[in-house]
Amino acid sequence: AAHVCSASVSCTCLTSVRVSVATAGMDCPRVRYPQFNDQVEAELAAAGYQVRTDPGNQVDKVVQLYEVLMTRHTVMVVGQTGGGKSVILNTLARAQTTMGRRTTLHVLNPKAITVAELYGVLDKDTRDWTDGLLSNMFR
DSSP states (O other): OOBOOOOOOBTTHHHHHHHHHHTTTOOOOOOOOHHHHHHHHHHHHHTTBOOOOSTTSHHHHHHHHHHHHTTOSOOOOBOOTTSSHHHHHHHHHHHHHHTTOOOOOOOOOGGGSOHHHHHEEEOTTTOOEEEOHHHHHHO
16 A cells, blocks of 8 residues: 655755745746656655645645755755655655765754754864864765
8 A cells, every 4th residue: 555645844945935925926837857857756656655646735846846956965855753754865865866866864853962962062272173064074
């Protein structure tokens, strides 16, 4: 039996707000990336999910996340428990990896560590910089 992944994830909340204000009253259809969309659909089907391609559902959310990551280094995916955040992230990573763009996810809980541990810290006396988790991951 196929699983259903509800797509109530807001992975582009700031971007979608800006787009909706800038395009008020205009019909802006979603862009389809033929090879990428097909791979996303294949990955979802292989994982046992019902593939939902209508606007606002899983494939659309994966594409939205893909588009945001084309212009940003980091993104925060938020949503309710069971809303499909992990499915969307993992599907994006598997689709890109299958298409030859190796994708590695580094998931962390920012509340589990201090700000200095997350970003890094400058020693006031020696002026030495100590990297945090994020700067280590990007290197």
